[in-house]
Each structure stands twice: as C-alpha cells, then as structure tokens.
Amino acid sequence: MIIAKAILKINPNAVFSYTDIDNITWLEGTTPISKADIQAQFPIVEFDMAMEDLRAKRNKLLADTDYLALSDNTMSAEMTTYRQSLRDITNGLTTVADVEAVVFPTKP
Numbered sequence: 001m002i003i004a005k006a007i008l009k010i011n012p013n014a015v016f017s018y019t020d021i022d023n024i025t026w027l028e029g030t031t032p033i034s035k036a037d038i039q040a041q042f043p044i045v046e047f048d049m050a051m052e053d054l055r056a057k058r059n060k061l062l063a064d065t066d067y068l069a070l071s072d073n074t075m076s077a078e079m080t081t082y083r084q085s086l087r088d089i090t091n092g093l094t095t096v097a098d099v100e101a102v103v104f105p106t107k108p
Helices: 002-010 035-040 042-069 077-088 096-100
Strands: 016-020 023-026
Touching: 002 016, 002 035, 002 042, 035 042, 042 077, 042 096
Parallel strands: none
Antiparallel strands: 016 023
C-alpha cells in the first residue's frame, strides 16, 4: 500500500499495477516514475498514514462526547478542556515518532 500511496503522491492520475517496488507495470500511458523517486516519498506517506490513524482515533473520541456539546446541555469546563485537547492533539506533529508518542487526554 505504501508503494501505491507514494506513486499517487507524485502523480495522482497514475495508472499502474505492482507486486513490489521492483515490479511496477505502468498502464494507460502513465509516465514511469523512478524507484528512487517513489522510495523518497515513503517517509512522507508513512507520516500521512500515521496522522490518518491518529485523526481517526481522535475523531472517534470527539464523536463519543458530541452529545454533550448540544445546545440543550451545559458542558463542564473539564469536558470543554478535554475536547479542546483532542482537537489540538495533532498540532506540531512532524514525524511518525511524534505521532506514536501522542498520549490522549483522559476523559473526565
């Protein structure tokens, strides 16, 4: 999957099939991309995938408390802080290691 995502990061319109990095078939006139260029995208794609996972977890935790944010509820200061901490959790992350080191706040 990382190979496909790396290729599509370089050329979103690429049409190809592959079994591994050494066996890519370029289809429908897609200009081939060098192995080195594809591999150069791996760290970026790994970070993107880590962020996607982090956002999915964060969004689930926010969704679990959305009912508290309805107009007919009064949200506690602790819950407001918790939800804001969840929204801010992706700020300043620049590496996969940063993402892996994230500690989610404790729900009040």
